[in-house]
Every structure is written in C-alpha cells, then in structure tokens.
Amino acid sequence: MSTPSKPETRAISVDYLARVEGEGSLKARVRDGKAEITEFGIFEPPRFYEAFLRGRRFGDAPDITARICGICPIAYQMSSVHAMESILGVKMEGALRELRRLIYCGEWIESHVLHAFMLHLPDFLGYQSAIHMAADHRAAVEKALKLKKFGNDIVALLGGREIHPVNVKVGGWYKVPTKKQLLEMVPNLEWALDAATWAVEFTAGLPFPEVEQDYEYVSVCHPDEYPYNEGRLVSNKGIDIPASEWNQVFEEVHVARSNALQSKVRERGSYHVGPLARYSLNFEKLSPRVQRLAAAAGLGPTCFNPFKSIVVRCLETVHAVEEALRIIDAYEPPSRPDVPFVVKAGEGHGATEAPRGMLYHRYRLDDQGYILDAQIAPPTAQSQMCIEDDLRLVLEASLDLSDDDLQWRLEQTIRNYDPCISCATHFLKVEIDRG
Amino acid sequence: MGEDALVIGVGNPDRGDDGAGVAVLAHLQGRLPGGVRLVRLSGADPAHIIEAWQGAGTVFLVDAMVSGAPVGTWRRFDAAAEPLPAEVSLASTHALGAGAAIEMARVLGRLPQALTVYAIEGATFSVGVPMGGAVAAGAAEVANQILEEVQRA
Numbered sequence: 001m002s003t004p005s006k007p008e009t010r011a012i013s014v015d016y017l018a019r020v021e022g023e024g025s026l027k028a029r030v031r032d033g034k035a036e037i038t039e040f041g042i043f044e045p046p047r048f049y050e051a052f053l054r055g056r057r058f059g060d061a062p063d064i065t066a067r068i069c070g071i072c073p074i075a076y077q078m079s080s081v082h083a084m085e086s087i088l089g090v091k092m093e094g095a096l097r098e099l100r101r102l103i104y105c106g107e108w109i110e111s112h113v114l115h116a117f118m119l120h121l122p123d124f125l126g127y128q129s130a131i132h133m134a135a136d137h138r139a140a141v142e143k144a145l146k147l148k149k150f151g152n153d154i155v156a157l158l159g160g161r162e163i164h165p166v167n168v169k170v171g172g173w174y175k176v177p178t179k180k181q182l183l184e185m186v187p188n189l190e191w192a193l194d195a196a197t198w199a200v201e202f203t204a205g206l207p208f209p210e211v212e213q214d215y216e217y218v219s220v221c222h223p224d225e226y227p228y229n230e231g232r233l234v235s236n237k238g239i240d241i242p243a244s245e246w247n248q249v250f251e252e253v254h255v256a257r258s259n260a261l262q263s264k265v266r267e268r269g270s271y272h273v274g275p276l277a278r279y280s281l282n283f284e285k286l287s288p289r290v291q292r293l294a295a296a297a298g299l300g301p302t303c304f305n306p307f308k309s310i311v312v313r314c315l316e317t318v319h320a321v322e323e324a325l326r327i328i329d330a331y332e333p334p335s336r337p338d339v340p341f342v343v344k345a346g347e348g349h350g351a352t353e354a355p356r357g358m359l360y361h362r363y364r365l366d367d368q369g370y371i372l373d374a375q376i377a378p379p380t381a382q383s384q385m386c387i388e389d390d391l392r393l394v395l396e397a398s399l400d401l402s403d404d405d406l407q408w409r410l411e412q413t414i415r416n417y418d419p420c421i422s423c424a425t426h427f428l429k430v431e432i433d434r435g
Numbered sequence: 436m437g438e439d440a441l442v443i444g445v446g447n448p449d450r451g452d453d454g455a456g457v458a459v460l461a462h463l464q465g466r467l468p469g470g471v472r473l474v475r476l477s478g479a480d481p482a483h484i485i486e487a488w489q490g491a492g493t494v495f496l497v498d499a500m501v502s503g504a505p506v507g508t509w510r511r512f513d514a515a516a517e518p519l520p521a522e523v524s525l526a527s528t529h530a531l532g533a534g535a536a537i538e539m540a541r542v543l544g545r546l547p548q549a550l551t552v553y554a555i556e557g558a559t560f561s562v563g564v565p566m567g568g569a570v571a572a573g574a575a576e577v578a579n580q581i582l583e584e585v586q587r588a
Contacts, residue, residue: 048562051563067449134539145543152482
C-alpha cells in the first residue's frame with residue numbers, strides 16, 4: 001500500500017443501512033501502523049423505549065420492550081418479566097419456569113441459525129451475501145431455513161404468535177400449552193437435532209484465522225444449567241455478582257465518537273457477552289453430546305477466537321434443541337398459568353441470555369405498579385467496546401488489504417458478534433484516514 | 436382471487452416511515468373479501484417471509500422504500516417476473532430486508548405464483564418518530580390500489 005504524501009481520508013464504501021440515521025458507520029485514523037477508532041456507530045440504544053416506559057404499568061413492560069428487537073423479542077420479555085417479578089416477590093417454578101426456558105430455546109434456534117447461515121457463513125465461503133451463496137449451496141440453505149422454522153414454531157406456539165409474541169406476562173403466562181401441542185413438535189425437533197449436529201460439523205470445517213483475544217467474558221451462570229433466565233453474573237476475570245449489582249460493577253458511558261451508550265467494567269474497560277462468553281464460562285453444563293461435538297470440532301472448554309463464534313452458535317443450537325426435547329418430554333401442564341402477587345413499590349433487576357448475549361433490565365415501580373424509571377442494557381451495547389478493540393487490531397493487521405477487502409474484513413469482524421444491526425450484507429459506511 | 440391470497444405488511448411502526456406497510460394493513464382491515472389474509476411482519480428475514488406466503492398463490496407485499504423519489508410516492512412492481520430495480524431499496528431497520536428475502540426465495544424456487552410489491556418512499560426511520568403525513572397518504576392510496584386489484588381479480 002503506497003503512503004500518500006499528505007493526510008487523506010479515504011472513503012472506502014458508502015452503502016445500504018447508512019440511510020438509517022446513526023447506524024452503520026465507522027471512521028478510523030491510522031498513523032505509524034497504529035489505528036484509532038474516531039467514530040463508530042452500529043447500534044441505536046433503546047433510549048426511546050426507556051422513556052416510553054415511564055408512567056406505564058409494570059405489566060406493559062414485556063410487550064413494549066419486545067418491540068425493540070424483531071429478532072430477539074423473547075429476550076426482552078424475559079429480562080423485563082424477571083425484573084418485575086424480583087420486585088413483586090414472584091418466583092417462577094416447575095412447569096411455568098420450564099416453559100420460560102422452552103420459549104428461549106426457540107428464540108436461540110431461530111436467531112442462531114439466521115445469523116450463522118444467512119449472515120455469517122457467506123463471509124467464510126467468500127460470497128457477497130446469502131442470496132449468492134444459496135445459488136451454490138441450495139441444500140444447506142434449505143436445511144438451515146427449515147431448522148430455523150422449527151425454532152419459530154416453538155416461539156409461535158408458546159408466544160401466541162411468531163413476531164412480537166404476547167403470551168408472556170409478569171407472574172407466568174396468559175395461557176399454557178397442552179402436552180399434546182408440545183408433543184406434536186417432537187418429530188420436527190428430532191429432525192432439528194440431526195440438522196443442528198450437521199451444522200456444527202459443517203461450520204467446524206470452515207477456515208478460521210488464527211486469532212485469540214484476551215477477552216473478559218461475562219455471562220449469566222447458574223449452578224446446574226446452561227444459562228437462559230436465571231443466575232449470577234460471572235466473568236473469567238473475577239466478577240461474580242447478582243444482577244442487582246449490575247450498576248455497581250458495570251457502567252454505561254457516552255463516548256463522543258459513538259451515538260450509543262457503551263458499557264464497561266468500571267475501572268477496567270471492555271467486556272464480551274454472547275455465545276463465546278456463555279460457552280467458555282459454562283462449558284461443563286452443556287450436555288455430553290454437545291461437549292463431544294465441541295471436541296470433535298476442535299474446541300476446548302473455552303474459546304477465545306471470535307471467528308469461531310459461528311461454531312459455538314451451532315453448538316448452542318444443538319443444546320437448545322436437546323433442551324427443548326427434554327422439557328417437552330417432562331412437561332405436565334401446571335394447574336394454573338400464572339402465580340398470584342400483590343403489586344408493590346420497589347426496584348428490580350433482570351439479566352437473561354439473549355442469543356447475542358446478556359441483556360440487563362432495571363425498573364423502579366411506585367406502590368401502584370407504575371414505572372418510575374427503566375434502564376435497558378442490550379448485549380450489543382455491552383459488547384461494543386470489545387468490538388472496537390477487535391476492529392483496531394484487525395485494522396492494524398490488515399493495512400495491506402485493498403479498500404474493498406478491508407471493508408469486508410471489518411464487517412466480518414463486527415458480524416462475529418451478531419450485533420443487532422449486523423443483518424445487512426454491507427451495512428457499514430467506512431472511512432479510513434491512512435495518513 | 437380466492438382462498439390463497441394474502442397481503443403482507445412489513446415494517447416497525449415504532450420507527451417513523453418504516454410503519455408504512457403496517458399502515459396499509461390497518462386500512463385494509465375489514466375491507467377485503469373473505470379468504471384474503473393480512474400478515475404483519477416486523478422484519479423480513481427470508482424464513483419468515485417464505486413461510487408466510489407458503490401455499491398462497493397471490494401475494495401483495497407492502498414495505499417502505501428508499502429510492503430517492505419524493506416522500507410518500509408509491510411504486511408497484513411485479514416481483515414474480517423480475518427483481519426490484521437496483522435503485523429501490525426496501526427499508527429494513529432490521530434483518531435482511533424484504534428485497535433480499537424475495538431474491539432468496541427466487542434462488543430457492545419458493546416465490547409465489549403472483550407477487551406484487553407496493554413500495555412507499557420514506558424519509559425518517561428513527562425510533563419514536565411518528566410516520567410522516569405524505570407517507571400516511573401514500574399508504575391510504577396503496578390500500579385502495581390493493582383493494583381494487585383484489586376486487587378486479
């Protein structure tokens with residue numbers, strides 16, 4: 001790469017989602033081989049929803065927050081109901097609790113398969129998009145779409161509808177399924193188990209850059225279960241707290257170069273949430289089948305290569321299908337779909353595992369159950385500093401690439417995280433000042 | 436047009452003009468002959484879209500677009516015959532977007548026999564912003580167009 005004689009800002013590409021204000025922009029400055037991110041915006045924080053929730057009743061939060069994300073509405077519902085239930089003293093147990101895990105299984109399956117096969121896989125196979133890839137890999141794409149559909153089916157059955165489900169409520173459910181309804185999904189889920197196993201084997205064979213990063217991984221950890229709804233917040237660098245202490249350990253900061261709030265570990269800096277964090281902090285709670293598949297895929301009990309997140313998403317898909325089958329097998333409909341509670345004032349916290357990482361909600365209620373204030377820390381905002389760290393390293397290591405190749409490499413780096421706005425094929429407006 | 440027709444409205448009404456598709460569905464509610472279904476999608480990932488129109492012979496898909504045309508302008512495309520023109524980008528604030536979903540279906544041989552896309556030009560897609568007046572007027576016109584097409588068939 002020739003070095004221009006005077007500083008120059010080179011616009012590498014302008015495309016696509018740049019039309020959505022505040023999203024999909026990256027500007028960086030490179031001097032003497034060192035990169036500095038000067039502007040980075042990939043995600044719009046849910047400030048509007050935080051404001052919109054104030055003055056609403058506690059029971060509105062699950063349905064309002066579900067509208068934040070078309071891909072992971074269940075995660076928003078789960079973190080909000082658990083936060084509310086922590087205020088109201090409601091404990092989910094037995095079949096009601098199992099159904100909460102089951103609907104989350106459905107969301108993990110559909111979200112992971114969408115990301116791995118429609119968004120991430122074309123990067124590895126060298127296609128511009130899933131559409132181009134589908135022409136050459138039709139059978140694989142068909143299989144992935146069918147697998148994803150069986151995840152959708154779980155969400156549609158338990159959530160009342162596929163998009164923005166409405167059946168979850170504070171205290172339980174509006175309506176619970178019959179055993180027969182759940183059993184009808186079993187043949188499809190048995191097929192899904194084989195398909196997800198194939199997905200692990202398929203993605204494990206992809207070429208991966210040999211990169212390892214010293215991430216601080218943070219996830220929900222439960223003593224007995226691979227995490228969905230419940231557990232403490234744990235990291236590989238010493239954090240071990242209840243969700244109620246989120247604001248004591250983490251903080252959200254405004255950074256001039258970004259429109260979004262970024263989260264950091266106080267006094268320390270970036271941290272990483274998502275499948276790699278869950279996997280590396282909870283490996284021993286995965287089923288023997290998933291552990292065997294991981295070993296066969298060349299993964300140890302931890303994984304610090306961000307590109308291998310595609311394999312881990314497929315491993316978690318196997319886990320989610322197995323877990324769904326286990327829950328359905330043991331299911332006995334509860335005597336009632338919800339548990340009673342008395343509305344009271346207080347502050348509550350909920351941290352659950354969205355497909356793309358831990359999602360934290362905090363609410364304060366008055367004694368009539370009206371929301372006084374709300375805080376929502378989505379996984380993309382929590383991982384954003386980490387994404388910036390990765391981008392800096394990738395930039396510094398890839399300065400000899402052409403502008404087009406560099407653009408693609410940077411997008412791939414962001415897609416490792418499955419951020420909320422990773423969906424467009426070319427979503428990033430990139431400007432690199434190469435000096 | 437019989438049992439196998441549906442109208443899909445794509446978009447997120449919390450995001451300004453992205454709500455155009457959903458606004459069209461609201462106009463059509465209760466005005467279509469029996470058997471014509473209305474389906475609302477907040478995003479447009481291929482799996483949802485392909486599944487939504489499975490078994491349907493005639494599909495109308497309504498979405499916001501960004502093409503540089505005056506705000507509120509609407510266009511009609513025969514998407515079963517050919518891809519949308521390159522300058523038309525169906526606005527997705529999430530997922531792949533309806534345009535990508537349609538092309539994915541075309542590659543996989545999963546397009547419905549008749550697929551008509553109505554696209555309404557939007558300008559503002561920020562969270563919490565109301566839909567613009569010109570877009571709302573465009574949505575009302577598109578609803579009438581679809582009604583006419585359904586009644587004519």
